[in-house]
Amino acid sequence: MADGYKVAVVGATGAVGTEMIKILEERDFPVGKLVPLASQRSVGRTVEFKGESIPVKVLDKDSFRGVEIGLFSAGGTVSKEFAPVAAAEGCVVIDNTSAFRMDKDVPLVVPEVNANRIREHKGIIANPNCSTIQMVVVLNPIHRVARIRRIIVSTYQAVSGSGLKAMDELTEQVRQLFQFKDPVVKVYPHQIAFNVLPHIDVFLDNAYTREEMKMVNETRKILEDDTIRVCATAARVPVFYGHSEAVNIETEKKIGPEEVRHILMNAPGVAVEDNPEHNVYPLAIYAAGKDECFVGRIREDLSSDNGIAMWIVSDNIRKGAALNAVQIAEYLVRS
Ligand code: NAP
Ligand code: 3JM
DSSP states (O other): OOTTEEEEEEEEOOOOOOOOHHHHHHOOOOOEEEEEEGGGGGGGOOEEEETTEEEOOOOOOOTTTTTTTEOOOOOOOHHHHHHHHHHHHEEEEEESSSTTTTTTTSBBHHHHHHHHGGOOOOSSSEEOOOOHHHHHHHHHHHHHOOOOOEEEEEEEEEGGGHHHHHHHHHHHHHHHHHOOOOOOOOSSSOTTTTTSOOOOOOOOOTTTTTHHHHHHHHHHHTTTTTTTTEEEEEEEEEOSSHHHHHHEEEESOOOOOHHHHHHTTTTEEEEEEEEEEBBOOOOOOHHHOOSSSEEEEEEEOOOOOTTEEEEEEETTIIIIHHHHHHHHHHOOOOO
């Protein structure tokens, strides 16, 4: 690969794809040729990469000839159809959608936690859901020391997690409301401006949403422990970038907040911001554009004998999607 890898970005014009291309450049990933792919809607558009304007191509079955790495973020339907096509051409697919995450043969990877699983891939590697990624980056080091038995998590998720249209909708609704007009509601089932929606993705038969069940099932798969009990409530908030999470854990071995803080200060990908006396705790507006998973408000859970409560924030488009995918690609090319 003297001249670098041929890398396709599927969904190159979207919120995640755009960030993916930016991160490939920022981290100087060895790209020989970048192939930006999107739908018919993007014909005539270009993406900027290392000072070059590269025309976006329409995704089709022939898009993956000679492509070595495929970064997919164009929704589950596109991945289901085209990831196997790419893999059959010898391309290693890193898929950002939920299409293959729970497949037995597909590693579900957060490099800080289970990079060792990358080499087991059979052509497709899955990137977890954004809310799962930031939670397991912080919880895994605690789990290794004290064995987590139960997790209760409530999320406060940014609109960028639903793509560019959702960000436009929040902007437009704020504008409309300040002009005393009725807000136009299209992307979400209700107005998102100045509101909180306890509803992300579709409702399932068990009364949880699919987003909530992603957190349950993906956490167990990544931490490789199906006995961990997880209860999630996922809410959408009118924030542009950065998911926040209130997380309560119960551990087998009793562990105090000081020890948790110490463990997390030395954990990869984690930044502890925990000085309540000076109003220091993680905030979405400061996590936006950064790579780390920020954690603070670390304290004893007063409702449990072996419990810890904390507040975790990370940029959902970076570590929650694009950065995690590029980190996986970096492991691939290193091995
Ligand atoms: P977005 O801003 O709406 O962008 C969607 C992208 O997919 C656009 O580039 C769009 O191209 C392309 N696309 C849509 N339908 C296509 C088709 N039939 N063929 C080819 N390209 C198509 O959405 P986003 O926020 O970037 O998210 C994209 C996907 O990534 C999501 O659906 C989700 O599955 C996944 N995602 C994962 C995470 C995570 O937690 N890991 C986070 C966010 C999103 P056009 O511009 O041509 O329409
Ligand atoms: C984040 O296929 C689709 O409609 C995409 C839905 C979606 C997902 C998903 O399920 O892949 C939107 C935003 C995710 C995700 O990361 O799970």
